[in-house]
Amino acid sequence: MNQTQRSPSAPPRKLPFGLKVIVWLMLLQMIVQLVLAGLILTNPYPEILDTSELSRFEIGLAVLQALWTLWVVIGVWTRRRWVWYWMMLLMAYSLANGLRGYFWGEPDYVTMVLNVLMVLYINQREVQQLFLHTDDQEQRQS
Numbered sequence: 001m002n003q004t005q006r007s008p009s010a011p012p013r014k015l016p017f018g019l020k021v022i023v024w025l026m027l028l029q030m031i032v033q034l035v036l037a038g039l040i041l042t043n044p045y046p047e048i049l050d051t052s053e054l055s056r057f058e059i060g061l062a063v064l065q066a067l068w069t070l071w072v073v074i075g076v077w078t079r080r081r082w083v084w085y086w087m088m089l090l091m092a093y094s095l096a097n098g099l100r101g102y103f104w105g106e107p108d109y110v111t112m113v114l115n116v117l118m119v120l121y122i123n124q125r126e127v128q129q130l131f132l133h134t135d136d137q138e139q140r141q142s
Helices: 019-043 056-077 082-103 108-123 125-141
Strands: none
Touching: 019 056, 019 108, 056 082, 056 108, 082 108, 082 125, 108 125
């Protein structure tokens, strides 16, 4: 093969196991947010669920975060370069929301720990390069 000829592009790499776990955790988080928002809006069990302190704004934020999560999950699955940045912003928002809850006396330690672990994982070089290589492959194909 001549040096000037390009070899056929390598087959796309599989998503690492950790990234698949993150996708499933994000989907689970999205489903829980939507179910809770629906329960809060309909309030089928007023004797069990006290929603008097929640505003429609907070419920709207939960729904928007769920839609944002769905958009990020689709981007991760299709390996778009932009998704890495939006995933980082989503994690930053979730961490800030967790800190707000912590300082207001309503800590959610499980969510905070999971968000920290996800941020650490998606900042690994191999995960970042997965999205960078995807963008390079898209440019070569067009």
